[in-house]
Amino acid sequence: MTAAQRLLALALPAVTGLVVLGGWEGLVRYLDVPPYVLPGPVAIAAALAEDWGLLWSSLLVTLRIALLALLAAVSVGGLLAVLFAQSRWVERALFPYAVVLQVTPIVAIAPLILIWVDDVTLSLLICAWIVAFFPILSNTVLGLNSADRNLVELFRLYGATRWQALWLLRLPSALPFFLAGLRVAGGLALIGAVVAEFVAGAGGTGSGLAFRILEAGYQLKIPRMFAALALISACGIAIFAVLGLVQHLALRRWHESALRPEG
Amino acid sequence: MSPDLPEMLAAARMEAPPLVLLQGVARRFASGTLALSGVDLAIGAGEFLSILGPSGCGKSTLLRLIAGLLDPSAGRVDWPAGHPGRRGIGFVFQDATLMPWASALANVRLPLRLARVARAEQEARAEAALAAVGLKGFERAFPRELSGGMRMRVSIARALVTRPSLLLMDEPFAALDELTRHRLNDDLLALWAESGVTVVFVTHSVFESVYLSSRILVMAARPGRIAAELRVEAPAPRPPGFRTSAAYAALCRDTSEALERAMAA
Numbered sequence: 001m002t003a004a005q006r007l008l009a010l011a012l013p014a015v016t017g018l019v020v021l022g023g024w025e026g027l028v029r030y031l032d033v034p035p036y037v038l039p040g041p042v043a044i045a046a047a048l049a050e051d052w053g054l055l056w057s058s059l060l061v062t063l064r065i066a067l068l069a070l071l072a073a074v075s076v077g078g079l080l081a082v083l084f085a086q087s088r089w090v091e092r093a094l095f096p097y098a099v100v101l102q103v104t105p106i107v108a109i110a111p112l113i114l115i116w117v118d119d120v121t122l123s124l125l126i127c128a129w130i131v132a133f134f135p136i137l138s139n140t141v142l143g144l145n146s147a148d149r150n151l152v153e154l155f156r157l158y159g160a161t162r163w164q165a166l167w168l169l170r171l172p173s174a175l176p177f178f179l180a181g182l183r184v185a186g187g188l189a190l191i192g193a194v195v196a197e198f199v200a201g202a203g204g205t206g207s208g209l210a211f212r213i214l215e216a217g218y219q220l221k222i223p224r225m226f227a228a229l230a231l232i233s234a235c236g237i238a239i240f241a242v243l244g245l246v247q248h249l250a251l252r253r254w255h256e257s258a259l260r261p262e263g
Numbered sequence: 264m265s266p267d268l269p270e271m272l273a274a275a276r277m278e279a280p281p282l283v284l285l286q287g288v289a290r291r292f293a294s295g296t297l298a299l300s301g302v303d304l305a306i307g308a309g310e311f312l313s314i315l316g317p318s319g320c321g322k323s324t325l326l327r328l329i330a331g332l333l334d335p336s337a338g339r340v341d342w343p344a345g346h347p348g349r350r351g352i353g354f355v356f357q358d359a360t361l362m363p364w365a366s367a368l369a370n371v372r373l374p375l376r377l378a379r380v381a382r383a384e385q386e387a388r389a390e391a392a393l394a395a396v397g398l399k400g401f402e403r404a405f406p407r408e409l410s411g412g413m414r415m416r417v418s419i420a421r422a423l424v425t426r427p428s429l430l431l432m433d434e435p436f437a438a439l440d441e442l443t444r445h446r447l448n449d450d451l452l453a454l455w456a457e458s459g460v461t462v463v464f465v466t467h468s469v470f471e472s473v474y475l476s477s478r479i480l481v482m483a484a485r486p487g488r489i490a491a492e493l494r495v496e497a498p499a500p501r502p503p504g505f506r507t508s509a510a511y512a513a514l515c516r517d518t519s520e521a522l523e524r525a526m527a528a
Contacts, residue, residue: 150360153332158377158425159349168373172364253405254363 039223044230047223055212055224059231062193062208065121066239069128070189074182076129077136081178084137085144085170086162095141102134106192110199124196124208131192135184143177144170176255179247186239194232280343281305282429282461283329287338289486290324297486298324302338304480304489308428311455311462311499313472313479315518317526321487322465326431329463330354347429350378353422353460355432359414361406361421367393368402371421378425392420397450412443416450423454432464436471445506448474452500469522473514474501481518483525490525493518 021041027033028040035043048055080098084091110127117123147169155165197210209228216225251257285304291297299321306312306329314322327333328340330352361370372389380388393402396416406414415435422430436444452475455462466472472479476495483490495514497505505511 148360150356150358151362154354154356154360154373155377157330157332157349157352157354158374160377164377168376169362172362175364254407 036220036222039226043223044226047221048227048230051224051227055209055228055231058207058209058212058228059235062190062197062210062232063235065124065128065196065208066190066193066235069125069132069192070182070186072125072129073133073136073185073189077133077181077185078140078178081137081140081144081174082166082171084141085166091141098134098137101130106131106195107199110196113196114200120200124193124200127196127199128189128192131195132185132189135181135188136178137181139177139181139184140174143174146177147173176251176257179243179250180257183240183243183247186243187236190232190236190239280308282308282342282344284341284343285329285338286341288325288328288335288340289337290321290328290333291336299328300486300488302487302489306429306461306463308344308461309459311452311464311475311477313476314463314465314482315467315469315472315479315522316482316487316490317467317484317522319487320482320484322467322482323433324487325482326354326433326463326465329429330431347427350374350425351428353425353427353430355415355418355422355430355435357434357437359406359411359418361414361417363406365405366402367398367404367406367409367417367420370406370417371424373421374425388424389420392424393417395423395454396420410443411439412447415439415447419451419454423458423460426458428461430460430462432462434465434467437467444471449500451475456500469515469518473511473518474506479518481521481525483528490528491521493521 025040025042028038033040039047080094084095106127109130110123113123113126114120117126151169152165155169160168193208194210197208198214201208201211201214209232212228213225216222216228247257283304283306285302285306288299288302288304289297290299302325314325316322324333328335331340361367362373365373368386368389371392372385375385375388390399390402393399396419398413398416398420401409401413401417406417409417418435422432436447439447448471451462454460462475464472464475473495477499479493479495480489481491481493482488493514497510497514
């Protein structure tokens with residue numbers, strides 16, 4: 001790609017965004033839509049600036065839960081995957097239940113968890129974790145089992161122990177799969193945290209962004225609601241970008257997915 | 264040095280007791296297919312033995328049986344002079360089969376690492392092995408930064424780093440272009456002459472088997488068995504111009520005919 005093409009590739013989505021935002025603002029003003037139905041981008045930006053202190057502290061609460069849930073998903077999902085890779089029987093016995101957890105809608109389980117777990121933060125964390133851990137588990141299991149067959153034979157030929165084969169062969173082979181799962185899980189952890197906050201917020205607690213959205217809805221402060229939404233999206237994009245960077249840095253020297261096409 | 268000294272050395276190696284002895288070896292797969300049947304084979308210490316045959320004749324199966332990666336369904340694989348242990352066997356696969364996340368040096372020192380050799384010795388021996396295959400200066404390179412031929416050299420260095428007494432090679436140069444393949448053939452012959460390692464080399468190229476070997480086994484398929492055996496009476500290492508010599512052409516013709524008979528049978 002030439003420098004001009006690269007610039008264009010960056011400028012194009014920015015221009016699209018500006019055109020859409022401009023059209024939105026223009027329509028809202030032209031049709032005189034009241035702000036409690038649909039606020040324009042200017043009103044949303046104003047609300048964001050005005051309520052920044054409140055929204056920022058709520059953002060930190062939500063972000064903290066999402067990141068802690070992601071951390072828990074990485075540890076539990078990763079450990080379970082290693083355990084599954086050690087024994088096909090353990091995998092057979094437990095994997096179906098991981099699938100059950102994955103396919104049951106979190107909105108349906110969240111109220112139960114809130115009842116069973118006294119600590120609200122902990123219950124939010126559990127909800128976000130349930131949503132986030134499956135892609136890590138399933139991707140890592142796949143990765144651990146997809147080590148090059150010839151390399152597996154080579155390790156056997158040289159009498160590698162189970163531990164050596166895991167550490168020197170299976171874990172590095174699984175890394176690209178794990179990182180792809182991590183990227184998906186990052187977004188899911190945020191979604192899980194927000195959904196759980198919605199449920200918990202209805203129960204009368206919380207100060208996360210989801211609660212701000214509910215609160216703003218009750219008070220008909222629609223611009224603030226949109227501002228909170230924009231913050232959640234920005235946060236999701238940031239998590240995705242950071243994990244993408246991690247993926248690139250970890251794989252750039254050896255994995256196909258991280259290679260730039262060379263012309 | 265007298266030009267026929269290597270030849271005499273090769274002859275002397277042949278007279279030593281066999282390194283590996285296969286008696287009535289058969290291998291049946293779980294599907295019921297008989298991959299190999301009735302293989303009797305003595306591999307002499309120091310020889311360069313090629314196993315030549317069409318795809319599906321059980322060449323690779325035979326190699327894996329010798330390596331101990333497979334067990335025979337019938338017959339036995341013996342090491343009359345004593346099994347040299349795991350580090351006594353080097354294996355080179357059809358693909359370079361390197362760990363893509365590790366540098367050339369880390370790939371080469373893997374067998375030593377698995378055997379828990381001291382770290383400093385690992386590094387020193389891996390560096391020496393890379394230098395021996397002509398890759399000095401590429402220690403830090405990752406596999407994807409190397410050409411196909413260079414990757415195969417790393418793979419050979421990894422197989423030699425344990426100083427094995429038996430080097431098993433499974434169509435190692437099949438995926439390389441012809442010029443690279445010729446250069447690697449010459450370098451492999453030089454390494455063989457220098458180190459005294461016994462080589463069993465699986466190939467489906469008549470030319471390659473004649474150029475490299477002191478002995479060629481021709482295999483036939485369904486079930487895989489040894490159909491013919493040829494001795495290659497030519498100096499080793501091959502003199503310059505050997506590829507265009509009448510002697511080489513005659514040997515290739517004989518081998519081709521033996522292969523055709525084996526495939527017709």
